[in-house]
Each structure stands twice: as C-alpha cells, then as structure tokens.
Amino acid sequence: MTKIPESFAEVTAAVENFVSNKNLNGAGLIVVDRDHGVRYHNHWGEFSSDRISLIASTSKVVSAGVLVHLHDRGLLDLEAPISDVVNYAGRLGNITSAQLLSGSSGIPGLRADDALYICMFLPTTSLQKCASDGLSIAASDPRTVSPDSQFRYGGMSWQIAGAVAEVASGKSWSELIHEIYVEPCGLKSFGYTSPWIPLRAISGDYPDWDGDLSLLPPTDNPHIGGGAYATTGDYGKLLSMHLNYGKCNGQQVLSEEGVEIMQQTRSGEMYRSPIGYGLGWWTKEIVNYGGAAPEASDNPGPRRLRDPGLYGSTAWIQPDDGFGVYLIVESTSDIGNQLAEQLYPLIESAVIASND
Structure with missing residues (x-):
C-alpha cells in the first residue's frame, strides 16, 4: 500500500x-x-x-490500444478498409478500423434490447463467427448509415474490431x-x-x-x-x-x-x-x-x-x-x-x- x-x-x-x-x-x-x-x-x-x-x-481504451499497437507494427492499417484483413466483410468492407473504434462505422450502436446483435453477449460462439454474422446483419439493417456520418456508441463495431485484430495478427x-x-x-x-x-x-x-x-x-x-x-x-x-x-x-x-x-x-x-x-x-x-x-x-x-x-x-x-x-x-x-x-x-x- x-x-x-x-x-x-x-x-x-x-x-x-x-x-x-x-x-x-x-x-x-x-x-x-x-x-x-x-x-x-x-x-x-x-x-x-x-x-x-x-x-x-x-x-x-485498452481494446482500442490493441489495434493501435498492430498499426504501429505494420500488421494493420487503421485507415484501410477492413476487407484488406477479413474476407467476410461483404458490403461493409469499406469500413476502417479507426471508424470501428471511434463510433463512426455507421453500424448501430449498443442497445441491450437489440436482439439482432445478440451474439456479442454470447460466450459460446467465437469472435470471428460473431463479427461475420454482425457484418452480414448490419449490411441489411436499415439503421446502418454511411461511415463517418453519425456517432454510434459501442456495440457490434467493437466485436468486429477485435476480430480484425485477431486475423491481422494471427493470434x-x-x-x-x-x-x-x-x-x-x-x-x-x-x-x-x-x-x-x-x-x-x-x-x-x-x-x-x-x-x-x-x-x-x-x-x-x-x-x-x-x-x-x-x-x-x-x-x-x-x-x-x-x-x-x-x-x-x-x-x-x-x-x-x-x-x-x-x-x-x-x-x-x-x-x-x-x-x-x-x-x-x-x-x-x-x-x-x-x-x-x-x-x-x-x-x-x-x-x-x-x-x-x-x-x-x-x-x-x-x-x-x-x-x-x-x-x-x-x-x-x-x-x-x-x-x-x-x-x-x-x-x-x-x-x-x-x-x-
């Protein structure tokens, strides 16, 4: 003490x-x-x-630092499309890691009662599966808007960011x-x-x-x-x-x-x-x-x-x-x-x- x-x-x-x-x-x-x-x-x-x-x-802040660290090491470009890293981004592949970490991806933010993105709360699935499902759902979700147009706090964007970090690092x-x-x-x-x-x-x-x-x-x-x-x-x-x-x-x-x-x-x-x-x-x-x-x-x-x-x-x-x-x-x-x-x-x- x-x-x-x-x-x-x-x-x-x-x-x-x-x-x-x-x-x-x-x-x-x-x-x-x-x-x-x-x-x-x-x-x-x-x-x-x-x-x-x-x-x-x-x-x-700790989670964001993981992707910043990978950016520092040249394993990830914060300003590049996530489709450069993951092969399941689909229509939302132009979103960048920086947008995911700043509430700027356009994907709906955190709502505890939002059943569409329930996988982020499930310990029995994987980060990769959840991110893939989340991107697919968000692509057809009418609430999704263009990146860098509205602030949306928390939610699926962070699971996707974590999945991108895993693929970029191989860990x-x-x-x-x-x-x-x-x-x-x-x-x-x-x-x-x-x-x-x-x-x-x-x-x-x-x-x-x-x-x-x-x-x-x-x-x-x-x-x-x-x-x-x-x-x-x-x-x-x-x-x-x-x-x-x-x-x-x-x-x-x-x-x-x-x-x-x-x-x-x-x-x-x-x-x-x-x-x-x-x-x-x-x-x-x-x-x-x-x-x-x-x-x-x-x-x-x-x-x-x-x-x-x-x-x-x-x-x-x-x-x-x-x-x-x-x-x-x-x-x-x-x-x-x-x-x-x-x-x-x-x-x-x-x-x-x-x-x-």
Whole structure:
C-alpha cells in the first residue's frame, strides 16, 4: 500500500463519505503521475489491492490500444478498409478500423434490447463467427448509415474490431492482451471475458460477483467493448503507459504517435459531430452517459479524457497536467459518475499540492 499523502486527505474523506452515504460495498482509487509514478492508491470497504472487478466500457481504451499497437507494427492499417484483413466483410468492407473504434462505422450502436446483435453477449460462439454474422446483419439493417456520418456508441463495431485484430495478427484476443499489455506492463490480474450470461450481468447493476475468476468460463468471444476485468493497480499501470507516451517499464507498448491518435477528437474532425470521441476516449465531457443520446458538455475546464463504464468504473487522464485516475465502485454508471464529478477538482488540487 502506498503511503497516503496529506495532500489527498480531502480525496480520502470524499470517497469514504460517498461510500457510506450510498451504502456501497466499497471503492478503489489510484492516481498516477507521469513524472512521479503512483501518487495515491487507496481502497475502502470490501476492496483491496487484490480485488478484481468488472470494468465494462472502461475496457474500450485498452481494446482500442490493441489495434493501435498492430498499426504501429505494420500488421494493420487503421485507415484501410477492413476487407484488406477479413474476407467476410461483404458490403461493409469499406469500413476502417479507426471508424470501428471511434463510433463512426455507421453500424448501430449498443442497445441491450437489440436482439439482432445478440451474439456479442454470447460466450459460446467465437469472435470471428460473431463479427461475420454482425457484418452480414448490419449490411441489411436499415439503421446502418454511411461511415463517418453519425456517432454510434459501442456495440457490434467493437466485436468486429477485435476480430480484425485477431486475423491481422494471427493470434487470439487473449494472446494479444497477454503479449501487448500483461507481459510488458507486469499486469497481475487483467483479462477479458464475456460476463453477461455466466454472471447474469444484464440489468445495468453490478452482478453478484466478488472477483472469483473460476466463475468465468473460458470463451472465444470475449466482449471487446466491455468485457475486461482488472485490479486498481493493473489499470493504474495502463494509464501510466498512456501518460508516458506509450511506454510500460521502458518498453514501447504503443508509439507516441499512436497514443496521440487515440486522444484526438476523431468524431469532430472527420464529420463535425458535436460528440467528442477519439479511439476509446471521450475527448469532451459527457452529458447523459449511458442514455440513448449521450451529448458533449459545453463546460470548458481542463482537458480531461475519459472512459467510463456501466458498473461504476471510470478512468481519466489529464495529459496536459501529467496525471491519470482510475476509480472503481461496483454499482452503476450513474453512481460512479457522481463520485467522479466530486473527485475531479479534489484530485487535481491534490496533485498540484503534491508537486509543489
């Protein structure tokens, strides 16, 4: 456990009070700094440094990084048609990997009640089969629009992106995660699963699961947009990598250019969407996250890139200020975002005080 610095006293009290007032089972929080490493690492209630939690959509930045890594290595071109990689793209073969990762493919976004794309929630199929079926269905789905014309959050696009990564690399998604992140970054308990059916995780509330990985059967169809699990320490290392221009323990996981590409507001630059989204990062503050129509906030403030999740996890980095934060509660996106909103100014002040 990292010693708790005095400058973070208000942060500690805020989380403790929030957990108590909302009757939560606990929380975890890590703050990492580009120049000073771990600034703050703390847990409340049932949480500890060993606790593994489902992180839902906070998986997206990590997933996007896999394809960026393959792009860096010349195994995949983010701006090339996916038909250059997979032979089953059909009429939608002109979609690019960058469009899949930025909500810009034109394929319908995530809807829990959308039976057409149910395969993304099924652990018994494969990523390749799901992507092939999804592309075929989307080709005749009247809701599908031209790429780079509308922002659609989440959904089948991410399964397709994962399948493209597998074919481009000749490796399974699990092998890619191990090779790209687990080994160089020294992650202890990080991986992907398909939690929805095994854990009955379909309501939007955190499932009855205490981190026991034995309850998650192996799957060839991990949920790319929302199926990762992690400890606070593991996710902190991933954020440190983004802050340190793509390096983990001195190894170049992502190129500096790749890190920058992920942080650009691709949705706004390519088709003037009011939604600020890069490759996995929300690049503008979000209003109505988790709703049918998330919108970008007009609130200026510091440059803060976010990746929030359904169950209350959220990650953010402030690249210009050199720090990043991973917050986890096992609840709902609304509860997690309420706490994050409280912590933004407190953590920023604490980091500034620590640097003085």
